[in-house]
Amino acid sequence: MTASGAQAPSPFRPGLEGVPATQSSICDIDGQRGVLTYRGFRVDELAAQSTFLETAYLLIWGELPTAEELREFEQEVQMHRRVSFRIRDMMKCFPSGGHPMDALQSSAASLGLFYSRRALDNPEYIVSAVVRLIAKIPTMVAAFQLIRKGQDPIQPRDDLAYASNFLYMLTEREPDPLAARIFDACLILHAEHSLNASTFSARVTASTLTDPYAVVASAVGTLAGPLHGGANEDVLEMLESIGSEDQVEPWLDRAIAEKRKIMGFGHREYKVKDPRAVILQKLAEQLFDAFGHDPMYDLARKLEAVAAERLGPKGIYPNVDFYSGLVYRKLGIPEDLFTPIFAIARTAGWLAHWKEQLGANRIYRPSQIYTGPAGRDWQPIGAR
Numbered sequence: 001m002t003a004s005g006a007q008a009p010s011p012f013r014p015g016l017e018g019v020p021a022t023q024s025s026i027c028d029i030d031g032q033r034g035v036l037t038y039r040g041f042r043v044d045e046l047a048a049q050s051t052f053l054e055t056a057y058l059l060i061w062g063e064l065p066t067a068e069e070l071r072e073f074e075q076e077v078q079m080h081r082r083v084s085f086r087i088r089d090m091m092k093c094f095p096s097g098g099h100p101m102d103a104l105q106s107s108a109a110s111l112g113l114f115y116s117r118r119a120l121d122n123p124e125y126i127v128s129a130v131v132r133l134i135a136k137i138p139t140m141v142a143a144f145q146l147i148r149k150g151q152d153p154i155q156p157r158d159d160l161a162y163a164s165n166f167l168y169m170l171t172e173r174e175p176d177p178l179a180a181r182i183f184d185a186c187l188i189l190h191a192e193h194s195l196n197a198s199t200f201s202a203r204v205t206a207s208t209l210t211d212p213y214a215v216v217a218s219a220v221g222t223l224a225g226p227l228h229g230g231a232n233e234d235v236l237e238m239l240e241s242i243g244s245e246d247q248v249e250p251w252l253d254r255a256i257a258e259k260r261k262i263m264g265f266g267h268r269e270y271k272v273k274d275p276r277a278v279i280l281q282k283l284a285e286q287l288f289d290a291f292g293h294d295p296m297y298d299l300a301r302k303l304e305a306v307a308a309e310r311l312g313p314k315g316i317y318p319n320v321d322f323y324s325g326l327v328y329r330k331l332g333i334p335e336d337l338f339t340p341i342f343a344i345a346r347t348a349g350w351l352a353h354w355k356e357q358l359g360a361n362r363i364y365r366p367s368q369i370y371t372g373p374a375g376r377d378w379q380p381i382g383a384r
Ligand code: SDX
Pocket: 015, 192, 193, 195, 196, 197, 226, 227, 228, 229, 231, 260, 261, 262, 263, 264, 265, 266, 267, 268, 269, 314, 316, 319, 320, 321
């Protein structure tokens, strides 16, 4: 305490590194051992055994659903997949060259125009907001993809499961079952990751008691940045710019000398290879075995090996974004949709944190250490 009895300010930590900004029971990360758990369940087990909707239910309500609970949740989500023509018409006014993350942030925020605001004390409102966002985010991502190609978006198919329906709306073809299963596992792997930047945005926005559509729109804007969710798109561009395996070492040495960040590497929490990167690498190999190899994977593995020598001693290893783009590329997904797909998955985590924040809310208002000037007198413009 200071002399005036005020709380003594904590030391400033850039990026709030190591500073707990909430208490949460949703997700735990062991950055030293490379272990990630959702509500106590290991993510590798969930990726192998669960589905995205079952995992979303676990994240949001804290327990794995019974068969009846899951069936009801799946049915609710399926019934709410469609998006108002007003939103679709709004998307048709977006420039076709605009980034799909900007289209998603705009359309996610527009959902708040259709549903009553601030009924946050009504459990039914909470459930309906969760269902609507989980159900409609994929439809809006797929809709912009077709609209920017000059086509009308196609309606969701009620006979297709969540992952299959998204790939169908995106590509206009029913996906191969293996491709759909692998895509669903990717959604599980991207669903939640404790207090990352976009989830922190979600909690800060949620703490003002605004509507959940504004919360998700805030988080989408944060995820779009290249240091966060936007890295997956940049990884492929980076690999394409390296060009061939024999260029990996000179390219990496130059990048390190120029203090450039290697996209898809490093993490605030993990000081070993991101467990999600381990699983995504295996999923990529499954796709290559089934649908043909991608030589860019060999280049990625060479980069990982050389980077382990150069950057491993600093605890810099591949993160979730390093192999995810190779999986999505094999699934025929355009590069600038990689981050919107990350947003589809992370909507589950953002909603879990929104609900948790409401359960024990206090508006976020951190302090600062003022470093500016003080006691200055006004100067008329002629005297400046
Ligand atoms: C995601 O937080 C989450 O959980 C995020 C996420 C999630 O699921 O929500 O996991 C998803 O965002 C994954 C990260 C995707 N971003 C990238 O791949 C971009 C490249 N990565 C870096 O920008 C960086 O590693 C961050 C942003 C991920 C983490 O940054 P930190 O913890 O603030 O680390 P830093 O920038 O302070 O770097 C510390 C040191 C520096 O060296 P020194 O100046 O101390 O000598 O490590 C170096 C950095 O130069 N470093 C890197 C590096 N990452 C850190 N050097 C080269 N390449 C990198 N990628």
